[in-house]
Amino acid sequence: DAGVTQSxxxxxxxxxxxxxxxxxxxxxxxxxxxxxxxxGQGPQFIFQYYEEEERQRGNFPDRFSGHQFPNYSSxxxxxxxxxxxxxxxxxASSLGLAGAGGAQYFGPGTRLLVL
Amino acid sequence: EDKVVQSPLSLVVHxxxxxxxxxxxxxxxxxxxxxxxxxxxxxxxxFMLTSSGIEKKSGRLSSILDKKELFSIxxxxxxxxGDSAVYLCAVDGGNYGQNFVFGPGTRLSVLP
Numbered sequence: 745d746a747g748v749t750q751s752x753x754x755x756x757x758x759x760x761x762x763x764x765x766x767x768x769x770x771x772x773x774x775x776x777x778x779x780x781x782x783x784g785q786g787p788q789f790i791f792q793y794y795e796e797e798e799r800q801r802g803n804f805p806d807r808f809s810g811h812q813f814p815n816y817s818s819x820x821x822x823x824x825x826x827x828x829x830x831x832x833x834x835x836a837s838s839l840g841l842a843g844a845g846g847a848q849y850f851g852p853g854t855r856l857l858v859l
Numbered sequence: 860e861d862k863v864v865q866s867p868l869s870l871v872v873h874x875x876x877x878x879x880x881x882x883x884x885x886x887x888x889x890x891x892x893x894x895x896x897x898x899x900x901x902x903x904x905x906f907m908l909t910s911s912g913i914e915k916k917s918g919r920l921s922s923i924l925d926k927k928e929l930f931s932i933x934x935x936x937x938x939x940x941g942d943s944a945v946y947l948c949a950v951d952g953g954n955y956g957q958n959f960v961f962g963p964g965t966r967l968s969v970l971p
Binding site: 748777779784785786787788789792800802832834847848849850851852853 | 863893895900901902903904907947949953958959960961962963964
């Protein structure tokens with residue numbers, strides 16, 4: 745049973761550049777959420793995708809955008825990178841949105857460093 | 860604004876001790892509360908709680924939710940060095956979709 749996978753594992757960019765992170769959900773899951781986790785803090789919700797649409801969004805600027813593909817995999821794009829975007833980016837997958845929703849299972853994350 | 864508070868933020872115990880981690884929350888639309896263990900990168904799922912008073916148990920770990928008082932506790936009995944990690948509490952307060960608000964975590968260190 746394949747778990748959540750993310751790529752790349754590490755990334756170094758400079759200010760102003762753009763980055764794309766990728767996520768494949770756990771087998772059988774159809775919903776993908778993205779989180780930003782700064783050092784020493786809990787994950788902060790960026791947005792959630794279901795049926796190829798953004799369904800819920802946290803308090804992040806429009807520089808953060810995403811996409812979900814028909815096979816449920818997802819991308820997170822960040823434009824005009826700032827030093828403060830340096831963080832661990834976590835992808836989590838779950839099944840459906842009905843009722844209480846399902847538990848989210850996390851991938852290993854992408855460590856982004858902006859210089 | 861939805862908020863999740865965890866206490867203590869840091870805890871150091873010796874092997875064999877029992878610990879209780881606390882999570883309190885304020886959300887407009889509560890759907891569920893989850894506990895995760897984070898050792899290096901990916902948080903690993905421990906429990907999902909939706910109903911008050913029903914204890915969830917897995918080995919030496921257990922958790923319970925009080926929706927009236929808006930808190931949950933995570934108990935770990937007979938701690939081992941492998942329990943050393945950050946324990947995260949998250950509450951789903953989403954409306955149209957899931958929106959998990961995470962607390963800052965409790966860093967547990969278990970000494971031999």
